[in-house]
Structures are given as C-alpha cells and as structure tokens.
Amino acid sequence: MNRIENHPILTFPERKEIAFRFNGTDMIGREGDTIAAALHASGVKVLGHHFKSHRPRGFYCAIGNCSSCLMVVNGVPNVRVCVERLEEGMDVRQQDDKGVLP
Amino acid sequence: MNQVPLLIIGAGPAGLSAAYRAAEAGADVLLLERSGKAGGQLVKQTHKFFGSEKQFASTRGIHIADRLTSRLEQLPGRVTLLTDATVLGIYEDGVVTADISGTVQKFRPSAVIVATGAYEKTLAFPGNDLPGVYGAGAVQTLMNEYGILPGRRVLMVGAGNIGLIVSYQLMQAGVHVAAVIDAADRIGGYLVHASKIARAGVPLLMRHTVVAAGGSEEVERAVIAEIDEQWQVKPDTKRTLDVDLICVAVGLSPLADLLYQAGAVSRYIAPLGGHVPLRDASMMTTLDGVYLAGDVAGIEEASSAMVEGELAGLAAARRLGFEGGDTSGLISACLAELRQLRAGPAGGKIRTGLALAGVYA
Ligand SMILES: Cc1cc2nc3c(=O)[nH]c(=O)nc-3n(C[C@H](O)[C@H](O)[C@H](O)COP(=O)(O)OP(=O)(O)OC[C@H]3O[C@@H](n4cnc5c(N)ncnc54)[C@H](O)[C@@H]3O)c2cc1C
Numbered sequence: 001m002n003r004i005e006n007h008p009i010l011t012f013p014e015r016k017e018i019a020f021r022f023n024g025t026d027m028i029g030r031e032g033d034t035i036a037a038a039l040h041a042s043g044v045k046v047l048g049h050h051f052k053s054h055r056p057r058g059f060y061c062a063i064g065n066c067s068s069c070l071m072v073v074n075g076v077p078n079v080r081v082c083v084e085r086l087e088e089g090m091d092v093r094q095q096d097d098k099g100v101l102p
Numbered sequence: 103m104n105q106v107p108l109l110i111i112g113a114g115p116a117g118l119s120a121a122y123r124a125a126e127a128g129a130d131v132l133l134l135e136r137s138g139k140a141g142g143q144l145v146k147q148t149h150k151f152f153g154s155e156k157q158f159a160s161t162r163g164i165h166i167a168d169r170l171t172s173r174l175e176q177l178p179g180r181v182t183l184l185t186d187a188t189v190l191g192i193y194e195d196g197v198v199t200a201d202i203s204g205t206v207q208k209f210r211p212s213a214v215i216v217a218t219g220a221y222e223k224t225l226a227f228p229g230n231d232l233p234g235v236y237g238a239g240a241v242q243t244l245m246n247e248y249g250i251l252p253g254r255r256v257l258m259v260g261a262g263n264i265g266l267i268v269s270y271q272l273m274q275a276g277v278h279v280a281a282v283i284d285a286a287d288r289i290g291g292y293l294v295h296a297s298k299i300a301r302a303g304v305p306l307l308m309r310h311t312v313v314a315a316g317g318s319e320e321v322e323r324a325v326i327a328e329i330d331e332q333w334q335v336k337p338d339t340k341r342t343l344d345v346d347l348i349c350v351a352v353g354l355s356p357l358a359d360l361l362y363q364a365g366a367v368s369r370y371i372a373p374l375g376g377h378v379p380l381r382d383a384s385m386m387t388t389l390d391g392v393y394l395a396g397d398v399a400g401i402e403e404a405s406s407a408m409v410e411g412e413l414a415g416l417a418a419a420r421r422l423g424f425e426g427g428d429t430s431g432l433i434s435a436c437l438a439e440l441r442q443l444r445a446g447p448a449g450g451k452i453r454t455g456l457a458l459a460g461v462y463a
Contacts (some may be wrong), residue, residue: 002251004275009148009162012249037248045233045320056319058233062240064136064188065221065357068231082240083137 002041020090035081035092036062036069047071047081048095071095075102106132107422109198109211110415111189111360114142115404116396117217118170119411120418124215125179127419127426132209133181134200136188141167142219142396143239144404146246148274149267157405157443164246166404179424192216192364192392213391213418216361217411220354220375220397225259228314230350234321238268238351245275253347257324258282259312260351266295268351273302280343283310283326285333313340315348324348356398364389373455374400380459383437384417385410393418400459402452409439 004012015030022044029038036047036059046056047069059069064083073079074091077099081092108124110117113135121131139145147163158166174181187202198209222237224230234253236244238260241252256277258269261284269279282299287309289296300306313325313335328339355376362368366379367388378400385393395414396407413436420429444452 004245004249004251006276007249008274010246010249033248037244037250040244040252041248041250047233050231055231056233057231058320059236059240060224061222061237062243066237085138 002043018086018088020086020088020092022092023094029086031086033086035071035073035079035084035086035090038086039081039092046094051097054096070099072099077101103197104207104209106130106209106211108132108213108215108418109134109209110215110217111198112136112142112217112219112396112398113140113171113183113185114217114219114396114407115144115166115170116219116398116407116411116414117142117215118167118174119408120215120217120393120395120415121174121181121183122170122177123412123415123432124419124424125174125177125181127416127429128178128424129419129422130179131181132211133183134187134189134202135183135185138185140171140183140185144170146239146242147267147404148246148271151404157408159405163404170408179419189360192360194365196391213421214393215385215411215414215418216358216387216392216394216398217396217407217414218357218360218398220401221357222350223353223355223376224350225312225352227312229316229321232315232317232321233319234317234346235315235348235350238264238349241347241349242268242271245271251275251277252349253277253321253345255280255343255345256347256349257312257326257343257345258349258351260284260353261286261289261291261296261306261308262351262353263291263295264354265349265351266291266299268349269299269304270295272349273299273304277347279304280324280345281305281307281310281326283307283312285309285311285329311335312348316342321346321348354397354401356400358394358398361387361389361392361394361398364392366392369459371400371455371458373451374459378455378459381461383461384433385414386417391418391421400452400455403443406440406443406452409436409443412436413440 062082069082072093144163144167190199316323361379368379393414395410
C-alpha cells in the first residue's frame with residue numbers, strides 16, 4: 001500500500017473502504033478517493049495505452065486538465081479518472097483505444 | 103435558463119476574494135467550482151505563506167482556504183457556492199453552460215468573473231509520457247489531499263519555489279529526493295526553501311537537465327546531464343538516477359480556454375506564463391462585462407490573486423449598480439496593494455509582463 005502513515009503536518013483519518021474492480025480484479029480504495037488516487041494507492045500507475053503507439057499512459061496533472069488519464073468506467077470510455085470519485089462496485093478498465101460511446 | 107447577477111468561475115483565492123467583495127457591496131453571486139471543494143491551489147499547500155499580513159502571511163495555505171470560504175456568510179449579497187460544477191462554455195449571446203454534478207445547466211449572468219487559475223507546463227524529453235512523470239501539482243494533490251505516496255525515489259525538475267516546496271513536502275511524506283535539477287545557473291526560488299532541502303543532503307544541481315526517462319511500463323530511472331552556456335548537453339556528463347518518479351515543476355500557464363473560446367483578445371507574454379487575455383485596470387477583458395482575476399490573468403502568487411479578485415469583484419458589482427460608499431476607496435486600496443506586492447526584485451518579472459500587456463501603471 002502506498003498510503004502515507006506518518007506526516008509532520010497532515011493527518012489522514014481512517015476512511016471507509018470502497019470495493020471496486022480494475023481490469024476484472026477486486027481492489028479496495030477509500031471513501032473520498034478519486035479513481036486515480038485509489039489505483040495509485042494500490043500500486044497501479046498504468047491507466048491505459050495510447051491507441052496508436054500503444055505506449056503506456058498515466059496521469060500528469062491530476063486536476064482534470066490534461067486528459068492523460070482516460071479510462072473505461074462502468075462501460076463508459078474517456079472518463080478522466082483523476083477527478084472522478086470512486087464509488088462502490090465500480091468497474092474500471094484500462095483504455096487502449098479511442099473508445100466507443102455506449 | 104437561470105438568470106444570475108454575477109457568475110464567478112473558480113473558487114481559488116481569486117474567485118473567493120471576488121465573491122467576498124461583490125457580495126459585501128450587495129450583489130448576489132453564484133460561484134461555480136469544478137473540484138469537490140473550494141480553495142483552488144491552496145487546499146494542498148501545507149507550508150506557511152510568504153507575503154503581507156493582509157494576505158494571511160505565515161498561515162498555512164490549507165487554513166487560508168477555510169478562512170476565505172467562511173467569510174462569505176452573512177454578507178448583504180448572497181453567495182451560492184456550488185462544487186462539482188464545471189463551466190463548459192461562455193457563448194456570444196452571454197449564456198454560460200456548466201456541468202453541475204452530471205447535469206448540464208444554462209445561466210444568463212449580467213457579469214462574469216473568470217478565476218480559473220493555471221495549468222502546469224511540461225518538458226519535451228524521451229520517455230516524458232511514461233507513467234510516473236507527474237506535474238508538481240499532481241504530486242501535491244496525491245500526497246496532501248489523498249495521503250498517497252506518489253513514489254519512493256524522486257527526481258525533481260525545476261528549482262523555482264514550486265519545485266523547492268514540493269521537494270520538501272515529498273521529504274515530509276517520506277519520499278527520497280535523489281536530486282533537484284534546473285537548467286538555470288542559479289536557484290530560482292527563495293533561498294529559505296533551498297537551504298532546508300540542501301541541509302538534508304539533497305543535491306541541488308544547477309545547469310542540469312533531464313535527458314530521458316527510462317522504464318518499460320513505468321518510470322524506472324532518469325538520465326540527467328550538465329548543459330553548457332548554449333543549453334546543450336555536455337557529452338560525458340550523463341548519469342543515471344535510480345528513481346520511480348520524475349516530478350516536473352517548470353512553471354504554469356494561465357488556464358484561459360473559456361476566454362479564448364468566448365473571443366477575448368489575448369497575447370503571448372512569456373513573463374506572465376504564456377497566452378494571457380488582455381484586460382484593463384479594472385480587470386475587465388476585451389469582452390464587455392467579462393472580468394478575470396488571479397493566475398488566469400498572469401502567473402503570480404496567491405497574495406496578488408486575492409487582491410486582483412477583490413478588484414474584479416468590486417468592479418463587477420459596481421457595473422451591476424452595487425456601489426457602497428467606499429467602493430472607490432477600496433479600489434484605490436487594491437491598486438496600491440498590488441503595486442506594493444509587485445515592488446522589489448521578486449516582482450520584476452511580473453512588472454515586465456504587465457507592461458507588455460499594457461496594464462501596469
Ligand atoms: C507548490 C505551490 C506553492 C505555492 N506557494 C505560495 C506562497 O507561499 N505564497 C503565495 O502567495 N502563493 C503561492 N503559490 C501560488 C498560489 O497557490 C497561486 O498563485 C494561487 O492559488 C492562484 O489563485 P487562483 O485563484 O488564481 O487560482 P487557483 O488557486 O488555481 O484556483 C482556480 C480554481 O478554478 C477552478 N476551475 C478551473 N476551471 C474551472 C471551470 N471550467 N469551471 C469551474 N471551476 C474551474 C479550479 O478547480 C480551481 O479551484 C503556490 C503554488 C504552488 C503550486
């Protein structure tokens with residue numbers, strides 16, 4: 001787990017666990033996490049692959065500007081997971097193409 | 103369609119200060135913020151701020167955000183703050199559209215203040231698209247908002263204030279800082295920040311650049327090298343650092359997309375951070391009734407963002423007919439405050455930029 005435990009200034013209170021799936025595997029995040037934050041906490045940095053070059057993609061800005069973090073969430077492609085809140089039971093998948101709207 | 107007197111876009115220090123002054127003068131304000139909470143960049147600043155007493159110097163950024171938000175209550179005008187509310191467009195007929203918690207809504211405001219802040223620049227180098235190459239703001243968001251370690255060992259690219267402060271914050275979170283590098287020949291940020299990091303044994307390498315990020319699926323290493331007077335990599339100085347995170351802190355650019363789309367005239371002004379919408383002394387853009395304030399008007403600091411916000415709030419309220427007895431006095435006080443904040447050597451860059459934009463007296 002990549003969660004900060006001791007910090008000289010900030011405290012991070014225990015938050016409720018939220019179950020979700022990443023590429024079909026069960027994972028646990030915390031209430032209040034964005035999808036990208038929950039994935040990063042579980043060691044997942046590769047959020048997809050570029051549709052042409054197939055190079056791995058991760059986030060860059062984490063505030064919804066750069067669109068480097070697009071994933072398929074509950075079947076909907078091109079979701080900016082750096083600003084999308086994690087919800088119980090979400091199905092999150094790496095996006096490797098341009099995506100097709102449902 | 104919702105009629106609103108004053109619509110403010112972005113609840114960072116600029117937008118919150120604008121809302122305060124406008125509502126104090128009597129205007130009802132709708133403040134739309136795309137993230138889940140108000141405060142803008144302040145919500146991840148764990149350090150104590152520089153600046154003058156009036157702009158909350160020596161208070162931690164995270165606490166300034168709370169104070170700016172709580173003073174919006176019980177003013178003559180009513181401030182409605184909506185979070186998870188992203189403004190999508192400002193149209194030629196004056197309609198503004200926003201995605202509010204998943205529903206698109208239309209507004210017809212009599213005046214608008216754009217206070218959307220900035221976005222982070224990046225650098226061109228092979229491998230810069232690998233997961234693990236993150237902007238400094240992203241690293242702060244992960245650490246300070248979500249309590250997540252962005253990596254174990256980091257190369258910091260950029261020795262301005264943001265690079266230095268975020269390096270220190272990374273150390274506080276328990277991340278090993280392998281080096282802080284900068285292409286300039288001297289440290290751009292304040293020396294207090296630099297010496298805190300240097301004392302902990304972190305190498306601060308000036309005249310260095312990142313040559314490449316390596317790794318198959320994620321960052322596994324960084325190659326850095328010295329550069330010469332012509333900013334060319336010196337052969338034989340390349341070396342490899344064992345890092346899983348490359349943090350890019352090479353500056354910010356105004357986040358002015360909404361204003362370009364609406365047709366506001368802008369100009370490329372390097373000292374202000376890139377393309378900046380032009381404005382008059384009252385912070386009004388070339389679009390009638392559309393104002394701006396804060397980093398979107400040129401990259402500066404939270405202190406000046408607050409004063410610019412106040413100025414825009416007062417000017418917009420006055421346009422709507424809300425003019426307290428002391429509006430003119432408050433406007434002059436804001437202008438004097440800005441002059442003071444921008445005086446001295448640290449303000450040289452912003453003074454040059456504003457002169458190029460034709461606004462600074
Ligand atoms: C590491 C770091 C350290 C700093 N230290 C200092 C310091 O010591 N002293 C100091 O004075 N300054 C400091 N600053 C600078 C300061 O944080 C910024 O200058 C200041 O936050 C700018 O304020 P703003 O309101 O213009 O923008 P922001 O704080 O960026 O706020 C903009 C807001 O607009 C919202 N927004 C954007 N687009 C939309 C949209 N379409 N719809 C709705 N909302 C939108 C954003 O979500 C955000 O909340 C620091 C900055 C950093 C990154």
